Amino acid sequence: MHELLALYLARQARTLGLDAQNVEDADLETLRTFARAVLDELAALGLVAGEEEVGCWAAPRPAGH
Template identity: 70%
Template sequence: MQDSLALHLAHKARNLALDALNVENADPETLRDFARTALLELAALGLVCGEEELGCWAAPRVPGH
């Protein structure tokens, strides 16, 4: 699962033309977009706080359902 997250984030970074060599000169909105994507993915995995969505596959299932 972590490998797929890394691939997803790498794809997002490439789409934003963002890499470790140009991060210092990157547009703030580009950095926010990438950070938002990373944090939403981490929240979906339950690794950081985030908005809970009904039916999210990463959310613990309610006992009895």
């Protein structure tokens, strides 16, 4: 699962034109967009706090399912 997350985040970085060599020169909005993608994925995995949505697949399932 971590490999899939890494591939997804790499794709997001490429889409935004970010890499380890140009991050210092990237504009603030691009960095915010990437940070949001990273944090949303971490929240979906339950690793950081995030917005809770009704019916979100990342939420714990009720007992009995």
